[in-house]
Amino acid sequence: MDLTPSREAALARLATFLPAAGRRYAETRNADDGPAVGGRGNVSQLSPWLHAGVIGESEVLEAVLSVHSPRAAEKFIAEVFWRIYFKGYLEQRPAIWDDYCSGRDGALAAMEANAGLRKAYTEAVEGRTGIEAFDVWAKELVETGYLHNHARMWFASIWIFTLKLDWRLGADVFLRHLMDADAASNTLSWRWVAGLHTKGKHYLARADNIARYTSGRPGGALAAAGLAGDEAEPLSEPQDYARRKLDLPPPVSAADFAQPFALLLHDEAAHHAPLALPATPALLIGAARPEARSPAAPGPHALTFARGALAGGMAEAAAAFGCPAVEWRASEPLAPLLAAAGVERVALPYLPTGWTRDALWPDLAPLAAEGRVTSLLGDIDRATWPLAKAGFFGVAKAIDGLLAECGIRGDG
Numbered sequence: 001m002d003l004t005p006s007r008e009a010a011l012a013r014l015a016t017f018l019p020a021a022g023r024r025y026a027e028t029r030n031a032d033d034g035p036a037v038g039g040r041g042n043v044s045q046l047s048p049w050l051h052a053g054v055i056g057e058s059e060v061l062e063a064v065l066s067v068h069s070p071r072a073a074e075k076f077i078a079e080v081f082w083r084i085y086f087k088g089y090l091e092q093r094p095a096i097w098d099d100y101c102s103g104r105d106g107a108l109a110a111m112e113a114n115a116g117l118r119k120a121y122t123e124a125v126e127g128r129t130g131i132e133a134f135d136v137w138a139k140e141l142v143e144t145g146y147l148h149n150h151a152r153m154w155f156a157s158i159w160i161f162t163l164k165l166d167w168r169l170g171a172d173v174f175l176r177h178l179m180d181a182d183a184a185s186n187t188l189s190w191r192w193v194a195g196l197h198t199k200g201k202h203y204l205a206r207a208d209n210i211a212r213y214t215s216g217r218p219g220g221a222l223a224a225a226g227l228a229g230d231e232a233e234p235l236s237e238p239q240d241y242a243r244r245k246l247d248l249p250p251p252v253s254a255a256d257f258a259q260p261f262a263l264l265l266h267d268e269a270a271h272h273a274p275l276a277l278p279a280t281p282a283l284l285i286g287a288a289r290p291e292a293r294s295p296a297a298p299g300p301h302a303l304t305f306a307r308g309a310l311a312g313g314m315a316e317a318a319a320a321f322g323c324p325a326v327e328w329r330a331s332e333p334l335a336p337l338l339a340a341a342g343v344e345r346v347a348l349p350y351l352p353t354g355w356t357r358d359a360l361w362p363d364l365a366p367l368a369a370e371g372r373v374t375s376l377l378g379d380i381d382r383a384t385w386p387l388a389k390a391g392f393f394g395v396a397k398a399i400d401g402l403l404a405e406c407g408i409r410g411d412g
Ligand SMILES: Cc1cc2nc3c(=O)[nH]c(=O)nc-3n(C[C@H](O)[C@H](O)[C@H](O)COP(=O)(O)OP(=O)(O)OC[C@H]3O[C@@H](n4cnc5c(N)ncnc54)[C@H](O)[C@@H]3O)c2cc1C
Pocket: 029, 043, 044, 045, 046, 047, 048, 050, 051, 079, 080, 081, 082, 083, 084, 086, 147, 148, 149, 150, 152, 153, 156, 174, 178, 180, 181, 182, 183, 185, 186, 187, 189, 190, 193
């Protein structure tokens, strides 16, 4: 499958997948048939481009509804809203991300000090546990930068409940290798499997379920002997994450862009097309921070996708706007780049909780305090995030209304 990190490749993948986004998706999406040369037929594999902001959720939903009725595409639409829900949930509980980062660092240090733990961890990440299914996915993750959703659930469950490894180490392995690695979807999905997101409700992988949904793999169903049984207890934690009030930037208008401004593209918003910018920037700034996701190095697929998406997005934005483009490197301060171009103001796609924000915000905060930063937040996030207060149900029951509110009808 063509996983080129370009908008052209994202649109081509969307077009190829569209016929399957209706009932076929609902009926077949749970099967992990393995990485086929032409791509998996039953899922979209759009997640790397969605994460990088090369294509937007709204345009994917618009395209799907132009081919399928809302009922036929109900399942696919709901999955796209899971992504938006997780973002909104984490935005209201950023301490979950901070605690994940410090917990991961503590778990990495504990492993360095314990040879037994280090051995178990190394066997898991290198796919040498002896549990066939898990070992296949561990290798597939590194070799392809992608895992099917069901495989992610089984993998995380086996990691936590059978191998009894720290969930934050597993989440870190995913973040380093997945091309779609996303602070919200990844952290909260691992917590969901562990029984920390929906307290006391964990996800236990079962060998018969794995065999059933992997039977379409070229080599046949994957075996998973010796998994933790039903008696495995969900994880628990002492802290309760209170919800903080969302502090969203106001909607923008052309008046906000009356003065010359720089458009800042970053890892999670690498292309200008989904932004619907109402004015032309005087300068483009590109900031790639894929290494900020983990203290350890990102895997080759994740790194190549992230860097390629931003490089391609910058080149296309420079051509579209006819303005100069500069790279903001990780070791450099931002202010001199603006000063050199004689630009005072910065517009940037909203930085959600996660490593991109952690890496970029310290330089942007002083400018924001001076009123020189305009954050762009898409309609669908603005409408959905306030509903991501607790479980997904609060969003699920509002999906029809959210689509209508955002003008997503399939006639665009
Ligand atoms: C332990 C674990 C870790 C995960 N880590 C990530 C991650 O780092 N980044 C990430 O984007 N997704 C993550 N997911 C969610 C999901 O597995 C992927 O989004 C999905 O597999 C991507 O493949 P696809 O594009 O073919 O999805 P499709 O089935 O085609 O779905 C379409 C889109 O909907 C969204 N989506 C689908 N399922 C989910 C879901 N369960 N949660 C959130 N969004 C969803 C994705 O943006 C996806 O591209 C994780 C799930 C688990 C269980």
